[in-house]
Amino acid sequence: MWADESVFYQIYPLGLCGAPAKNDGVLVNRIGRVTEWIPHLQKLGITAVYFSPIFESDEHGYDTRDYAKLDCRLGTNADFAAVCGALHEAGIRVVLDGVFNHVGRGFWAFQDVLANGWNSRYKDWFHIHFDGQSCYGDPFWYEGWEGCFNLVKLNLQNEEVVQYLLGAVEGWIREFDIDGLRLDVAYCLDPNFVRRLRSFCDGEKPEFWLCGEMLHGDYNRLMNDQMLHSVTNYECYKGLYSAFNSYNLFEIVHSLLRQFGPEPWTLYKGKHLLAFADNHDVTRVASILTNPQHLPLVYGMLFGMPGIPCVYYGSEWGMKGEKAQGDAALRPEVRQPEENELTRWIGTLAAAHRGSRALCYGTFRSLVLTNRQCVFERAADGERVLVCVNAEENDFDARFSCGADSAVDLLTGERVPLENGCHLEGYSVRFLRC
Numbered sequence: 001m002w003a004d005e006s007v008f009y010q011i012y013p014l015g016l017c018g019a020p021a022k023n024d025g026v027l028v029n030r031i032g033r034v035t036e037w038i039p040h041l042q043k044l045g046i047t048a049v050y051f052s053p054i055f056e057s058d059e060h061g062y063d064t065r066d067y068a069k070l071d072c073r074l075g076t077n078a079d080f081a082a083v084c085g086a087l088h089e090a091g092i093r094v095v096l097d098g099v100f101n102h103v104g105r106g107f108w109a110f111q112d113v114l115a116n117g118w119n120s121r122y123k124d125w126f127h128i129h130f131d132g133q134s135c136y137g138d139p140f141w142y143e144g145w146e147g148c149f150n151l152v153k154l155n156l157q158n159e160e161v162v163q164y165l166l167g168a169v170e171g172w173i174r175e176f177d178i179d180g181l182r183l184d185v186a187y188c189l190d191p192n193f194v195r196r197l198r199s200f201c202d203g204e205k206p207e208f209w210l211c212g213e214m215l216h217g218d219y220n221r222l223m224n225d226q227m228l229h230s231v232t233n234y235e236c237y238k239g240l241y242s243a244f245n246s247y248n249l250f251e252i253v254h255s256l257l258r259q260f261g262p263e264p265w266t267l268y269k270g271k272h273l274l275a276f277a278d279n280h281d282v283t284r285v286a287s288i289l290t291n292p293q294h295l296p297l298v299y300g301m302l303f304g305m306p307g308i309p310c311v312y313y314g315s316e317w318g319m320k321g322e323k324a325q326g327d328a329a330l331r332p333e334v335r336q337p338e339e340n341e342l343t344r345w346i347g348t349l350a351a352a353h354r355g356s357r358a359l360c361y362g363t364f365r366s367l368v369l370t371n372r373q374c375v376f377e378r379a380a381d382g383e384r385v386l387v388c389v390n391a392e393e394n395d396f397d398a399r400f401s402c403g404a405d406s407a408v409d410l411l412t413g414e415r416v417p418l419e420n421g422c423h424l425e426g427y428s429v430r431f432l433r434c
Contacts, residue, residue: 001229002093003180003209004272005360007045007303007350008310012052012280014061015331016313019073022059023106029075035086040337044316045350048093050182052280054080060327061097062184063104063150067168077175084176095209096172098181100165100197101188102144102151105136110152114138125161127153145185156190165193166200173204182274186212186222186231194227211274223271233273233307235259240277240301241285244294244391249374252301253366256376260306260364269363275307278315280331287320293427296345297389300429303349304378304387306364316343352410352431358385359431367400373424375400385410386432390424397423407434 013019017030031054041049053061056069070077084094103110109122117123117139118130127143134141135149145151154161172178181201183189194212201208212222214231223231236259239252259268277285277298286295295318303309314321317338321329337343353359362378362385369375372392378385386407390396399421406417410431416422418434 001207001209001272003048003211003230003308005354006048006093006308007354008048008050008095008274008308009041009044009046010050010052010276010279010310010312012061012313012331013054013074014052014071015280015328016334017074018333018335019071021328023057023065023071023073025072027072027076029079031070031074031080031083034083037337038086038090038092040339041092042090043339044311044343044347045354046092046311047354048095048179049087050095050310051097053097053099053184058104058106058150062099062102063106064099065104065106066108067165068171081176084178088177093179094176095180095182095211096176096178097184098169098197099184100154100156100193101185102153105150105152107152113140124158125155127155145188156193162193162196166197169197169201170204173208179205179207180209180211182232183210183212183228186228187214187217189222191222191227194222198227219268219273223268223273230272230274230308233259233275236273236305236307237276237278237282240298241288244298245288245290247371247391249371249389249391250369252305253369253374253376256305256364257366262363262365273307274310275302275305276310276312277302279310279312280327281323282330283323284312284315284319284321284330286315286318287322293393294391296342297391297427297429299342299346299349301387301389303346303353304359304376304385304389304429304431306362306378309350309353311346313337316346318342348411356383356385356410356431356433357381358383358433367402368398368421372396373398375422377402384434386422386430386434388422388424388428388430388432390426390428393426395423395425397421402434404434407432409433 056066056071057063070080112122113120130140132141143153210228211230212228215234219231222228239255243249243252358378358380362380365377367375375388
């Protein structure tokens, strides 16, 4: 699967492009700005862009009004098709946010229910009961997503709803030639719907990739041969920043051993989870780390550990943003990308990751583990890469035996002796191919 060898970049278009917070009904081609970012994406080594919601919505994109129409604040369908064409021409795949659990109150079918009540032919598209009143004063009550009643839960056991959503996906493939979907709140979706979606997409486009937003529990519930190819690795997202903040690399390495280690009970061995340091829903990693020197090390770990690395727009140059300040603080407008030492570092990491079978597909084995240092081995198809991290300012001599006298550092090109281990400078990362 192409995604397994990719480096992803997440864009929240309504934010990056500076759209008004609420849908003002004014048509403006803002999405075209994304084409100006393509040279920057290429320098970063990005091979796939994941767009957060782009379709007509009430406010933030996850409250959809119309699955067939680009949000007017971003432009027209033709405007977005041009962006997709430019990305594909640059060798960059396109993945959209599939928001199928719920819609906004402005969704056309829900508007019909508001107008016609019991007589609406769409009343069974939702979980509606006419024996009460909603918090909005509607003469009925309905299910919303996790108590958010501006997000009206769809009835995914209704065949008309399923056909409507599958038809929408078909339209996106035809009109924009998209390569995959990230399913919003996949953990809430009806499993039968996910199976139908997988079967449908397999028939529509070879290697169409499906990734689900999963927060907790057993990811295999939805990630299997009949459902999703991948899920978001929230367990290791938390482990990444927490392990560095607490100077306890045992936390992240033990999570990786639990998920991908050599033991037969390992949960996700051979699977490719979407790995990230931050996204549109959480505090930026540059804001959450207590030691700024750890920022490049977090990305070193991200690109060295099992999974498909994904970078959130702006974080590649150290942008800050805290969840406590609201979603707008996490999803700002950015007129043009910045480039600094961190962006160049991420570009180097991305090139190493994409150029290594071991880093894309390799097994995981821990060789050295202390509170502040770790060395782990990724191995595939006769290639071995030792990922070495030193999270403290002092140099460290990592002692281990790997059966090789020397290795080439994929990040610098230098040959490194491996007599009983290797030397790690303070606050450093090495990818040693041996």
